[in-house]
Amino acid sequence: MAHVLITVTTGVGSLATAVAAAGLGLSIAAGGMPQQPLVGLMAAGVVVLVLGFVWYFEERSRTWSRQVAGRRRARQRGVQPVRGASPRPSAGGPRLR
Template sequence: MAHMLITVTTGVGSLATAVAATGLGLSIAAGGMPQPPLVGLMAAGVVALVLGFVWHFEEQSRTWSRQVAGRRRARQLGARSVRDTPPRPSAGGTRRR
């Protein structure tokens, strides 16, 4: 669900920004003043685009944190199981000096 929300937000933001930038470019090229609704649409598009990127990086950070925690738990369980096993006898017998 979070990935779909991130994708939709980023897509809507980039589409709105592209449409507003095109409209502003055309209105300025025609010699007129920038249209206030297009400026508002561009601002809203940029905000939606930034929110999409922020959510994406936050989701990646959470995923990374879960992976690191899982690896840490696995290492702790591995270390605990090694400590609980009796030592193996050495293959070479006694060591000479």
């Protein structure tokens, strides 16, 4: 469900920003001042787009954290510690107690 909301959020933000940018470009090309509603739409589109990206990376971070925690629990259940030995082979030898 989160992936759908992230996709919709970034899509809406991108579309709003693109429409506002095109409208602003046309209004400036016509020799007029930028229209305030288009500036507001562009600002809102950028904000929604940034929120979508932040939401995406937050979701990826949570998924990664859950995977790492699951691997850690599986490793702790599957490995019986040897007294005096380090649980990590790269730790450099036996532990001092």
